[in-house]
Amino acid sequence: RKEVEQDPGPFNVPEGATVAFNCTYSNSASQSFFWYRQDCRKEPKLLMSVYSSGNEDGRFTAQLNRASQYISLLIRDSKLSDSATYLCVVRGGRGQNFVFGPGTRLSVLP
Amino acid sequence: ETGVTQTPRHLVMGMTNKKSLKCEQHLGHNAMYWYKQSAKKPLELMFVYNFKEQTENNSVPSRFSPECPNSSHLFLHLHTLQPEDSALYLCASSQAGTASGANVLTFGAGSRLTVL
Numbered sequence: 001r002k003e004v005e006q007d008p009g010p011f012n013v014p015e016g017a018t019v020a021f022n023c024t025y026s027n028s029a030s031q032s033f034f035w036y037r038q039d040c041r042k043e044p045k046l047l048m049s050v051y052s053s054g055n056e057d058g059r060f061t062a063q064l065n066r067a068s069q070y071i072s073l074l075i076r077d078s079k080l081s082d083s084a085t086y087l088c089v090v091r092g093g094r095g096q097n098f099v100f101g102p103g104t105r106l107s108v109l110p
Numbered sequence: 111e112t113g114v115t116q117t118p119r120h121l122v123m124g125m126t127n128k129k130s131l132k133c134e135q136h137l138g139h140n141a142m143y144w145y146k147q148s149a150k151k152p153l154e155l156m157f158v159y160n161f162k163e164q165t166e167n168n169s170v171p172s173r174f175s176p177e178c179p180n181s182s183h184l185f186l187h188l189h190t191l192q193p194e195d196s197a198l199y200l201c202a203s204s205q206a207g208t209a210s211g212a213n214v215l216t217f218g219a220g221s222r223l224t225v226l
Binding site for chain 2: 044046049087091096098099103
């Protein structure tokens, strides 16, 4: 089983749609959680950290369920500029390394 | 300069060449990383340095040789590479130590390598 798994995608949605991404992780010792976005041929950039109580940043809402080892990202009112690959990242356990999921690609269509 | 800077941005080399990738971070971080991203594949962790000491070598072939002279600089020395080594090589930095939501990974723009 991979350490971090994500919806395989791609997701093709119209502008204005609400889209949700799911992520599961296998290491119960994981301590911190993030969503990154990566545009085509660019480096990954931090979108938001994910906290136990859930957190929101504008149109983006992240949730963490430690018991189920599950992380989600909700994007409301999708924009064309949201088109990218969304990477779930987990840190903790031995080595405290950042472990990346394979990513879910989103295309927002006009 | 701010953030994480990588040079060169693009590199084309033959299988017998020797070249180096350079990374410099201006964030005051003390952990640095090399990742490899091949086309349509997830990010692969290659090496991790904490306080200049290598703490992770993810079974990387010896034709890739990292060097970390201080907490701000990281190199990846390349020799006798294969065409399948063509990829985007990303450098990143973070604070070493306890994981927290505030302790994030920051990437450079990457060095796109083509091996002929």
